[in-house]
Structures are given as C-alpha cells and as structure tokens.
Amino acid sequence: MEPKKIFILLSIAWIFSGTSLWSQVAHHTQSAYKANITEVEAPIESIIIVGSLANLQTQCEQANAADFRNHAFGEDFAKKMYLIEKNYTYTTEAAPGAFSGHVMIEKPTIYQSVSKINKYYTKGVRKGTIDKTEAEQKLEHVLGVAIVLCHQESSQIEHLLQKSNNVDEMILVFDSIQVQWN
Secondary structure (H helix, E strand, O other), X not given: OOXXXXXXXXXXXXXXXXXXXXXXXXXXXXXXXXXXXXXXXXXXXXXXXXXXXXXXXXXHHHOOOOOOOOOOOOHHHHHHHHHHHHHHEXXXXXXXXXXXXXXXXXXXXXXXXXXXXXHHHHHHHHHOOOOHHHHHHHHHHHHHHHHHHOOOOOHHHHHHHHHOOOHHHHHHHHHOEEEEEO
C-alpha cells in the first residue's frame, strides 16, 4: 500500500477512536448532570416575622388616592402596591446637567419578586387560569409580608428568593412566611 493511503486510513481510524472517546465523556457528563438535577432540596422552613397592624393601617390611611395607580383587584391592593413602591424606592439627587435623579431600590430582590408575583396573579385572573378570590388572598399575603419586611432584617428571605427559578417558587417562599400582627 502507498504511504499516502496508509496515512489517510490511520487518520480516519484515529478520528473515529477520538470521537467515540469524546462521546463517552459527553455521555458521562450528561448523565452526571441529570443526576444533579434530580436532587431534591429540603422543603422551606416556616419563617415568622412580627409586624405592626396599626402601623400598616396608618400608612394605608395616609396614602393619597391621587398618588397610587389603579389595580385589577381594587383600591386596597393599589394602596399596598403604592406603599411598597414608596417604602422600597427612593430618588437620588440630580447630578449636574441631569434633569432628574436616579430611582434606587432598597432590597431589590424582594421588590422585584413582589412585582413578578403581582403580574403573575393579575394575568392569571385576566386569562381565567387562576381563581380571583384565591389570587386576592395570596397577593394580599405577599403584599403584607413585603411591607413588613421593608424595615426588617431579611437576608435569609432574600437569599431564598434569589435561589427561586420561577414565580411559583417565589410564591412558595412568601407562603412559608407567617406574620404575627401585634
């Protein structure tokens, strides 16, 4: 046989042997990855926070009706969303040459989670996939918890919300929080 043909045959054999080796490595990696996905995390422990019902009612009463936006579930929800926006956001001073300051968010994980949950329930009720009374109850709990958490230590809850992959997991985090009103 000619040396050129031998070289080509050996090269082809080498390529196929390498391909099967890489496919074995890829297959092993893929199955190990699938094994990691199936690991089950421990259920979320119940978290108890203390909130002042009088403080919440005072804040709701002081809210000016002209300041808050309409909400699909009514005026009470619009007030609570306004309180969340008021408590979690602030505007910095305008820099020289700028017309307005930047809107900054305190505890952005909680603020954005509440926003996503609010959209989830309003869209679900609008499309008819979620019962309105159930959505109102769950959203009222989420909003109450968020208002109470604004001025409390919440790093554990923020960590759980950051680990959440979707809105359903965020709702589970908020469902695990019990508020003791005083």
